[in-house]
Amino acid sequence: MTNKERVIAAIRFQKPDRVPHNIDFTSRMYERMVEYTGNPNYIDTINNHITFFALSKPDVEVKPGFFMDEFGVVWNRSGVDKDIGVIDRVLLEEPEDLDTYEFPPIDEALIRSTLEALEKTNRDNFKVAGIGFSLFERGWTLRGMENLLCDMIAEPDFVHELLDKITDRLLRILDIALEYDFDCFYFGDDWGQEKGLIMGPAAWRTFIKPRLKKLYDRVHRAGKYVSQHSCGDLREIMDDLCEIGLDIYQTFQPEIYGYEYAEKLYGKITIWGGVSTQRALPMKSPEEIIAITRDMISHFPDGGLIAAPTHAVPFDVPPENIQAMLRVFQEEA
Numbered sequence: 001m002t003n004k005e006r007v008i009a010a011i012r013f014q015k016p017d018r019v020p021h022n023i024d025f026t027s028r029m030y031e032r033m034v035e036y037t038g039n040p041n042y043i044d045t046i047n048n049h050i051t052f053f054a055l056s057k058p059d060v061e062v063k064p065g066f067f068m069d070e071f072g073v074v075w076n077r078s079g080v081d082k083d084i085g086v087i088d089r090v091l092l093e094e095p096e097d098l099d100t101y102e103f104p105p106i107d108e109a110l111i112r113s114t115l116e117a118l119e120k121t122n123r124d125n126f127k128v129a130g131i132g133f134s135l136f137e138r139g140w141t142l143r144g145m146e147n148l149l150c151d152m153i154a155e156p157d158f159v160h161e162l163l164d165k166i167t168d169r170l171l172r173i174l175d176i177a178l179e180y181d182f183d184c185f186y187f188g189d190d191w192g193q194e195k196g197l198i199m200g201p202a203a204w205r206t207f208i209k210p211r212l213k214k215l216y217d218r219v220h221r222a223g224k225y226v227s228q229h230s231c232g233d234l235r236e237i238m239d240d241l242c243e244i245g246l247d248i249y250q251t252f253q254p255e256i257y258g259y260e261y262a263e264k265l266y267g268k269i270t271i272w273g274g275v276s277t278q279r280a281l282p283m284k285s286p287e288e289i290i291a292i293t294r295d296m297i298s299h300f301p302d303g304g305l306i307a308a309p310t311h312a313v314p315f316d317v318p319p320e321n322i323q324a325m326l327r328v329f330q331e332e333a
Contacts (some may be wrong), residue, residue: 002101003049004183005125011225011247011270020049020126021307021329022272023322026083030109046326049306051125051262052186053118054132054320055111055177058084068135070104073141083312090144095151095158101142103169106166108176115180128227129177131170134200135215136208137189138166138292145198152203159207171218173299178222184248185219185226187212193234194256201236209237213244222247231311232256242268251310259299272306275325281309281317286324 001009006020009182023046026034059067060105064077064278066088077085092098118127133141139162141149151159177185189208191197197204216226227248233256234249241249250272252262262271275281280289297307307329313322 002124003122004124004227005049005128008183010303010306013118013267013270015302017075017305019297019300022048022050023309023326023329024052024312026098026312026314028240029313029317032315033319033322047330049126050128051118051121052128053097055114055173056131057110058133059108061271069141070107071138071142073106073305075101087141087144090142090147092143092147092162095155098162098165103165106169106176109169111173111176112180112195115177115182119181126184127182128184128186129180129182130227131173132188132229134170134187134189135166135211136165136191139163149199152199152207156206163207163211167214170215174215174218178219178224181225184224186229186250187215187227188229190232192234192256195233195235197232197236204237207238209244210238216245230233235261238265238269243318248306250306251308253278254296255308259296262304266300266302266304270304270306271300273308273310274305275307275309276318277309277313281313281321281325284321286318286320287292287323289324289327293325297300297328 001017003020006016006018009016010020017230030043031210034040039045057070059069059075062068062074065076066075067085069075072091074088075085076088077083079085092101103126115129118129121127139159143151143162148159168186174185191199191204191208199207219226225247228246228247229252230248231251231253248270252271252273253276254274255276255278265271275293280292284292297305309325
């Protein structure tokens with residue numbers, strides 16, 4: 001089987017010849033792996049089954065350690081977090097500021113050139129195009145997390161208007177992107193925390209679910225799969241995600257769910273993740289990582305799993321543990 005065929009078998013809950021896998025790294029951790037292995041092309045040695053291209057403009061450094069995204073949000077990355085950072089200031093200080101805020105134009109040329117490049121990459125891989133900070137996250141980056149959560153109670157009309165504008169822009173991007181030959185569209189949008197949802201299930205169903213359905217339906221009509229990223233505990237809405245047609249849930253954190261819950265999702269939603277970047281990879285020995293990874297895979301004997309760390313691997317993970325996990329991923333090859 002090719003890498004693509006393995007991933008599709010997993011999505012269809014058919015047993016592949018071996019479990020498909022994917023490892024993503026933060027920029028600093030990848031530099032560490034290159035230094036550890038002495039291989040500047042280390043990523044080419046791990047046989048990732050997924051090729052992912054983001055459809056957003058790269059952030060621009062506006063001063064040392066501060067980066068502006070295409071929406072005008074400035075991210076302070078001068079601290080420990082060099083990959084995402086924290087918002088320097090809120091752009092929509094009041095709900096009425098939405099009337100004067102101009103959403104960025106869609107860079108159609110960039111989207112098309114990105115997807116043309118994706119089409120030309122490894123044909124044996126499962127190809128994914130995606131947008132991070134897609135809906136709720138995009139809303140709070142403009143308004144501020146605390147403000148937006150309060151607005152869901154005190155200013156619901158504003159929240160609907162803001163999320164409608166974000167959704168309409170996403171749909172216009174999809175109309176361009178879905179002309180191209182790739183397999184899956186990925187939406188990044190954190191809703192969960194260690195226990196439950198940040199905004200609670202009622203607000204999620206009011207503000208997020210109907211807009212997600214529009215996005216998922218648009219992707220499915222083009223004959224492609226949908227992958228949704230959200231960290232945290234989504235058990236309160238997992239049936240809702242099944243209802244609106246989610247194919248792949250990324251990321252599955254075993255410290256939150258346990259593998260028994262993953263088994264309950266078999267036949268409904270494919271899991272992407274499973275090896276904890278919170279409690280396993282940074283803390284355990286290589287021998288323990290081998291045992292943990294094998295145990296995780298054993299809970300998915302008949303498909304339904306894309307084996308991976310639960311997040312882009314952070315800088316605090318020993319390189320030996322990455323190599324141990326990878327050894328298990330590749331041992332059936």
